[in-house]
């Protein structure tokens with residue numbers, strides 16, 4: 001453990017790879033450790049990423065890793081960081097294989113676990129005709145008969161948003177009493193119907209949604225379903241390192257609180273990507289990883305040469 005990295009990046013999705021590129025170009029000794037389970041791998045293509053619209057996620061991450069190979073100060077490892085703590089003014093991270101690494105800075109780019117409801121048939125459609133984000137998948141679903149599986153305010157918000165892409169939308173509340181009269185009025189006004197029956201299964205044909213099957217055995221033909229999904233931290237790592245959680249949002253249960261420079265509550269620990277994002281998307285993850293890396297370089301230069309950096313932490317998502 002004599003070696004001390006300038007930065008260890010935990011997670012090699014869009015945020016982590018983007019940060020590693022900036023750190024490599026800044027000639028910083030960087031170790032990226034990635035477990036290889038980026039959240040959008042189930043999707044055929046990335047919707048809405050400039051220069052890569054529709055590109056396969058796996059291909060993007062592979063290209064990102066290839067680009068890093070040019071920079072000799074960056075090492076990329078496949079693995080999982082299982083624990084982290086402060087040590088000697090820096091940090092020690094432990095991987096699942098028992099390896100310990102010391103570092104001056106940590107960038108958490110671990111993404112989030114997307115938790116859709118547990119519904120038979122959903123797994124095989126996830127990332128295709130069962131989706132969570134209209135900006136990612138709405139274009140492919142345009143003008144199709146769609147459903148929104150959600151309750152309460154989330155159902156109203158998702159259905160009204162999805163109305164941008166289709167004028168045939170049914171809200172499925174999966175049980176009675178989930179909407180207020182004012183919600184119903186708003187949906188009716190937008191020509192969105194509501195079905196309160198219990199949902200039993202999503203039926204598919206050739207890998208695409210064909211119908212929603214209700215508990216009473218009847219079916220509703222649909223080509224796509226937006227499923228209300230909540231994001232959760234994938235591990236206790238942020239917590240172990242003292243990075244405080246921000247307030248829950250309608251989408252994310254426990255995002256990490258960061259300031260405008262992606263600094264967490266623990267000095268020296270940064271967080272980027274879905275873990276700290278308000279809008280989970282690839283473009284935002286790339287941007288935040290890039291910005292966090294620049295802030296990390298500046299913080300190292302502040303320690304080493306007195307470069308002035310902003311002091312306070314004004315949380316952008318707390």
Ligand SMILES: Cc1cc2nc3c(=O)[nH]c(=O)nc-3n(C[C@H](O)[C@H](O)[C@H](O)COP(=O)(O)OP(=O)(O)OC[C@H]3O[C@@H](n4cnc5c(N)ncnc54)[C@H](O)[C@@H]3O)c2cc1C
Nearest residue numbers: 011013014015035037039040047081111273274280281282
């Ligand atoms: C099905 C689906 C489809 C989507 N489609 C789109 C789309 O079309 N367009 C769009 O803009 N966005 C889309 N998104 C959202 C997008 O995938 C995320 O916003 C983006 O991937 C976030 O990037 P990230 O780097 O923060 O996290 P991720 O891409 O999830 O990467 C995090 C990485 O960290 C690794 N990791 C986690 N914990 C550890 C650990 N302890 N040690 C080592 N490695 C670890 C993970 O294995 C993973 O490889 C989609 C999401 C889903 C779920």
